[in-house]
Amino acid sequence: MIRDDESRATPDPSVAKLAELARGQLGEMSDLQKARGLHGVVTNLGQVHLHSSRVHRRRFWLATAGAVTALGVVAWLFGPTLVANKPLTYAMTQGEIQAGGYFRSGLTAQPTIRFSDGTKVDLMANARGRIASVDAHGARVTLDEGEAHVEVVPRAEARWQFDAGPFVVRVQGTAFALAWKGDEGRLDLRLDKGAVTVTGPLSGEAIALRSGQWLTVRLPAREVFVRDFDRAAPPALSGATTVGSTPVVSAAQLAGPVPVPAPVVTAASTQPKARRPARVASVHSADAEISWAPARAAGDWNRILDLATQRGLARTLAERGSEDLALLADAAHYLRRDDIAQQALLAQRQRFAGSTRAKDAAFLLGRIVEAKSGGAREALDWYERHLDEAPSGTYASEALGRKMTVLARLHGDAAARPVAEAYLRRYPGGTYARAARAYTK
Amino acid sequence: MASSDSHSGPPLQLVLSRSTAAVASDADVVRGLIHKEEWAAVALWSRYGSLVFRIADRALGSRHEAEDLTQDVFLCVLGKIAGLRDPAALRSFVVSVTIRTLKWKLRRKRVRQWVQLTSTGDLPDQPVNGVDVDETLRRFYRLLDKLRADDRLVFVLRRVDGMKLEDVGRATGHSLATVKRRLTRADAELAHWMEREPVLMTFLRNEGGTQ
Numbered sequence: 001m002i003r004d005d006e007s008r009a010t011p012d013p014s015v016a017k018l019a020e021l022a023r024g025q026l027g028e029m030s031d032l033q034k035a036r037g038l039h040g041v042v043t044n045l046g047q048v049h050l051h052s053s054r055v056h057r058r059r060f061w062l063a064t065a066g067a068v069t070a071l072g073v074v075a076w077l078f079g080p081t082l083v084a085n086k087p088l089t090y091a092m093t094q095g096e097i098q099a100g101g102y103f104r105s106g107l108t109a110q111p112t113i114r115f116s117d118g119t120k121v122d123l124m125a126n127a128r129g130r131i132a133s134v135d136a137h138g139a140r141v142t143l144d145e146g147e148a149h150v151e152v153v154p155r156a157e158a159r160w161q162f163d164a165g166p167f168v169v170r171v172q173g174t175a176f177a178l179a180w181k182g183d184e185g186r187l188d189l190r191l192d193k194g195a196v197t198v199t200g201p202l203s204g205e206a207i208a209l210r211s212g213q214w215l216t217v218r219l220p221a222r223e224v225f226v227r228d229f230d231r232a233a234p235p236a237l238s239g240a241t242t243v244g245s246t247p248v249v250s251a252a253q254l255a256g257p258v259p260v261p262a263p264v265v266t267a268a269s270t271q272p273k274a275r276r277p278a279r280v281a282s283v284h285s286a287d288a289e290i291s292w293a294p295a296r297a298a299g300d301w302n303r304i305l306d307l308a309t310q311r312g313l314a315r316t317l318a319e320r321g322s323e324d325l326a327l328l329a330d331a332a333h334y335l336r337r338d339d340i341a342q343q344a345l346l347a348q349r350q351r352f353a354g355s356t357r358a359k360d361a362a363f364l365l366g367r368i369v370e371a372k373s374g375g376a377r378e379a380l381d382w383y384e385r386h387l388d389e390a391p392s393g394t395y396a397s398e399a400l401g402r403k404m405t406v407l408a409r410l411h412g413d414a415a416a417r418p419v420a421e422a423y424l425r426r427y428p429g430g431t432y433a434r435a436a437r438a439y440t441k
Numbered sequence: 442m443a444s445s446d447s448h449s450g451p452p453l454q455l456v457l458s459r460s461t462a463a464v465a466s467d468a469d470v471v472r473g474l475i476h477k478e479e480w481a482a483v484a485l486w487s488r489y490g491s492l493v494f495r496i497a498d499r500a501l502g503s504r505h506e507a508e509d510l511t512q513d514v515f516l517c518v519l520g521k522i523a524g525l526r527d528p529a530a531l532r533s534f535v536v537s538v539t540i541r542t543l544k545w546k547l548r549r550k551r552v553r554q555w556v557q558l559t560s561t562g563d564l565p566d567q568p569v570n571g572v573d574v575d576e577t578l579r580r581f582y583r584l585l586d587k588l589r590a591d592d593r594l595v596f597v598l599r600r601v602d603g604m605k606l607e608d609v610g611r612a613t614g615h616s617l618a619t620v621k622r623r624l625t626r627a628d629a630e631l632a633h634w635m636e637r638e639p640v641l642m643t644f645l646r647n648e649g650g651t652q
Contacts, residue, residue, distance in 0.1 A: 011632070012632035012635070015628055015632050018635075019596075021574065021577065022502070023602070026504075026578070027496075029491055029494045037508070037511055037512065037515075038487075042479055042482045042486075044482075044515060045474070045482040330549055429639065
C-alpha cells in the first residue's frame with residue numbers, strides 16, 4: 001500500500017484496493033514490446049533527422065543504419081551474454097540442404113526449414129535460396145527465387161535477415177510471406193504479424209511495415225506499393241504475381257472495395273522510365289505516418305483536420321490507415337464537422353470491412369445521423385447493423401438501448417417492447433434498464 | 442534431413458558501442474540526440490522506455506494503447522529535444538511529455554464518450570458474466586474513463602503509480618493544492634460510482650474470486 005502522509009485524504013478502501021490491483025497488474029513491458037519500442041525510437045530518430053534537413057534526405061544509409069542499429073542493440077540490451085552462445089541449428093524436412101547452405105524445393109514438395117529456436121521457413125513450389133549465415137540470434141537467409149512463408153519466433157535478441165533479390169528484409173519476431181521473381185524484378189511481402197523493415201532500390205529509405213500491410217515493388221516499372229489487406233482472410237502472394245502493368249493486387253484481394261488510387265499507379269506506369277524516381281502508393285508509408293504523428297501526439301485536432309483536407313479529403317479517405325480514419329472522425333466531430341466525421345466512418349467501413357473499427361463505425365454513424373433532423377430511420381438501420389456485426393462489441397449495449405429509444409419514437413412504445421425485453425435480459429443493471437422496464441409495463 | 446552444425450556461419454556483428462550508451466549522462470544523451478546519434482536514441486529508450494510505458498499503461502489500462510502512446514511520446518521527445526533548455530532535466534522532460542500526451546489521449550477518450558453516454562450521462566453496461574481480474578480492471582478503467590482527464594491523471598499517478606504529491610504536481614503542472622483537490626474529487630467520485638458497480642463490489646468482497 002502507498003503511504004499517504006502528504007495528504008489528509010484517504011481513498012475509499014475499495015478504490016484503494018482496485019488501485020493496488022492495477023498497480024500489480026499493469027505497467028510491465030514484454031520483451032517484444034521493448035524490442036518494438038526500441039526499433040520505433042531508432043527509426044523515428046532517422047525520420048526526425050530527415051525532416052529537419054533535406055540534404056540528409058538523400059542519405060539512404062542513415063535509415064538503413066538505424067534499422068541495423070535497432071536490431072543490433074536489441075541484442076545488446078536484452079541478451080549480451082548470449083553473444084557468445086552457440087549458433088542456432090537447423091534442419092530441412094522433405095529435402096536436404098546442400099554444402100554452402102543452398103536449398104531448393106520441387107514442383108510438388110514444399111519443404112520446411114526449422115531452426116532450433118522454433119523459427120521456421122516454409123518453401124513454396126520451385127523456391128530456391130541459401131542460408132548464408134547463422135549465429136545465436138538468428139540467420140541470414142537468401143531467397144534467390146520463389147516464395148517462402150516465414151515465422152520468426154519473437155525473442156528480444158533475435159536478429160534475422162532475409163534477402164530477396166536486391167532487397168533486404170530485417171526481422172525480429174514476425175510472420176510474413178515473401179516472394180521474389182527475378183525475371184520480373186518483382187518483390188512481394190505480406191506481413192501477417194509483427195514488424196519488419198525493407199531496404200533496397202527505389203524506396204530511397206527503409207520501408208517500415210507493420211502487420212496487415214502488403215508491400216509490392218516492381219523494379220522495371222519503378223513502382224512501390226504499400227497497402228493494407230484483410231488479416232482475417234490474407235490473400236495468397238501467388239495470386240498477385242502474374243499481373244501485368246495493372247495495379248499489382250486486384251481489388252478483390254484487398255480488404256475493401258477501394259483500391260490503391262489509380263492515378264498514382266497510372267502516372268508511374270506511363271512516365272519515361274529513365275532516372276524517374278519511384279512512386280510510392282502507400283496506405284501507411286513511413287512518410288505518411290510522420291505527417292500525422294506529431295499532430296496526434298500534440299493533441300492538435302485542427303492540425304489533423306487541416307492535414308486531412310490539405311492533401312484532398314478523398315485521397316485521405318482512400319489512403320490513410322484504419323487508426324487514422326478513426327482519429328479523423330474524432331477530430332472532425334470535435335470540431336463540429338460531422339460531415340467529415342461521417343465520411344471518415346463510411347471509409348472505415350468500406351475499406352476495412354469486417355474490422356472492429358468498421359463495426360464500431362456503424363454505431364457511430366448511427367449516433368451522427370440520429371442527431372440530424374429526420375435521421376431516426378437511418379440511425380435505426382445503423383444500430384441494427386452494428387448489433388448484427390458485433391453483438392458483443394463495445395457499443396452493443398448502447399446500440400440496443402438506442403434502438404429501443406428510436407423505435408419508441410418512430411413507432412410507439414409497443415414497438416419498443418421486444419427490444420426492451422431483450423435489453424433487460426442482457427443488461428439487467430444497464431443504463432437503459434429503467435427506460436426498458438417502462439416499455440415492458 | 443541435414444543437421445545444421447556444419448552450416449553455421451560467423452556471428453553477425455553488433456554495431457553499437459555498449460559502453461557509450463551505458464555511461465553517458467542525460468546531458469550527453471541530449472547532445473547525442475540533437476546530433477541524431479543512434480546510441481543516444483538507444484540510451485533514451487533504455488532509460489525511459491519502461492517508465493513511459495508504465496505510466497501510460499496504468500493511466501490507460503490498455504497495453505496496446507500504452508505501447509502506441511509510448512511511441513508517440515518518444516516521437517515528440519525526439520522532435521522537441523533541441524529546445525530543451527536544461528539537458529540534465531531529461532527525465533522531467535520525458536515525464537512531462539508523457540503526461541501531456543496522456544492528457545490528449547484521455548481527452549480524446551472523453552470525446553469518444555459523446556457516442557457512449559446516455560441521456561443520463563452514464564456509461565453503458567456490459568453483460569454480467571463471470572468476473573476475474575481482467576474483467577475487474579476493465580470495469581475499473583471504465584469508471585476512470587468517466588473522470589475528468591486531469592483528475593484521472595492525478596489519481597493514477599498518485600494512487601496507482603505511487604508518485605509523491607509534489608512530483609504529481611510537477612509532472613502535471615498543477616499546484617500542490619490543486620493536486621490534492623483533484624485527488625479528493627477523483628477518490629470521492631470513484632467511491633460513489635463503485636457503489637453502483639455490483640460486479641466490482643462482488644469481486645472485492647471475494648478478494649478476486651469469480652462471481
